[in-house]
Amino acid sequence: MTKQTKIIKKARALGYVTLDEMHRELMKKKGFRDAYESLELEDRVIRAMIRARIGKKLSQAQLAKKANMHQSAVARFESGGSNPRLDTLARVATALNVRLVQ
Numbered sequence: 001m002t003k004q005t006k007i008i009k010k011a012r013a014l015g016y017v018t019l020d021e022m023h024r025e026l027m028k029k030k031g032f033r034d035a036y037e038s039l040e041l042e043d044r045v046i047r048a049m050i051r052a053r054i055g056k057k058l059s060q061a062q063l064a065k066k067a068n069m070h071q072s073a074v075a076r077f078e079s080g081g082s083n084p085r086l087d088t089l090a091r092v093a094t095a096l097n098v099r100l101v102q
Contacts, residue, residue: 042080045089050078052096066095 001009008018017025026032053063060078064071068091076082077092084092093100 042083046078046080048098049089049092049096052098056096058096063092063095067091 027036053060058066060074061071064074067074069088073082073084073088074092077084077088089100
């Protein structure tokens with residue numbers, strides 16, 4: 001038995017659950033599931049933009065300059081701390097030379 005397996009076994013004996021187990025239980029609740037699924041598109045867009053920025057070897061500051069915005073705005077967008085308008089997403093996409101598609 002690995003060290004990690006022993007730790008998980010002890011945690012379960014104390015009543016703890018894994019993140020996956022908690023997620024499965026919460027997804028059984030309609031209100032939670034609906035809220036979670038409504039954020040899925042936003043999460044996919046953010047991840048795609050981050051991957052594109054990193055793939056082009058741009059820092060947040062470099063992307064912000066190309067998109068004519070502040071680095072802090074790019075950071076808020078990437079962290080999910082803001083809900084940018086479509087025109088802002090379009091500016092970021094243009095700066096990354098990627099297209100927004102449905």
